[in-house]
Amino acid sequence: MGSPGNAAPNSEPTPPTPQSAPPADAAPPHVLPAPATEAGREGLSALLSHPERTVIALDFDGTLADIVPDPEKARARPGAVAALGRLVPRLRAAAVITGRPATVAVRLGAFDSAPGLDRLTVLGHYGAERWEATTRTVHAPPPHPGIAAIQAELPGVLDASGVWRGTWVETAIERKGGRAIAIHTRRATDPQSAFERLRGPLAALAERHGLIVEPGRLVLELRPPGMDKGVALADWIHETGAATVLYAGDDLGDLAAFAAVEKLRSEGLTGTLVCSGSKEVTELAERADLVVDGPTGVVGLLGALADRLAADNP
């Protein structure tokens, strides 16, 4: 390389090399956000230095998918699956852990047709169901007998509550493949008040039939006991033999997974807890190492991790 000292005499100044400007429609580069806690920084640093020992696990609704009024219309946020497809091949494994039936999450996320997701596991119904990308098959326990009884009694309970009446009641009920039943109040006239008014009657109904109520974002879900995202996540992490985990969630059902990571950290695992932030739920933000701006922020984080790992190991 030349220097001013050995430039040819009387030569014209070299014009600056033209910098190629990014195309006007290019996506801005992802910026890797910094966790607010020491544990989170350790977790992220371990992920970046040893991705082959790291697993990531993500919730679906509110984390990979925007919240929408009709649960059937939820889809993985644009860019989410592509970012996962770039990131997951560099990691030990990845999982989506969701309250949805596993096959529904696979369909809404289009996880089965996405390149790079060969090592994805989807744990549905809070971990009771399992779908593997390698086999594309689902393992599920038999339906709890209480679900059929609840299906029969539910219209009467909703009608008696005065919250939902007549044919509109059907827009509130999500039947979840006959293995759980979710009652949504997002489309009620006053969603929060409907949620509060239904809480007691639905808890009593669930208890009569040996089920539990899982509260979520304007949803009360009646489901079998004995499994939660914490149990599902801890079992899956042990199975993978991972030393580091990143977990991201947005709702109350994700608190069990947060607790599992906190316990595993006390036993020597490194981990980062990410909250997909919203105004509807604040409990996770208080315990997270990193709060991002909903599913948009989650996509940014996944993209930034993929970019960084690609830059470090082209």
Ligand SMILES: O=P(O)(O)OC[C@H]1O[C@H](O[C@H]2O[C@H](CO)[C@@H](O)[C@H](O)[C@H]2O)[C@H](O)[C@@H](O)[C@@H]1O
């Ligand atoms: O564990 P997740 O993947 O977060 O699933 C939990 C529940 O999420 C779904 O409901 C939520 O998303 C809907 C679509 O955006 C929204 O309409 C609803 O208000 C939210 O609560 C899903 O429909 C439930 O079955 C899941 O249990």
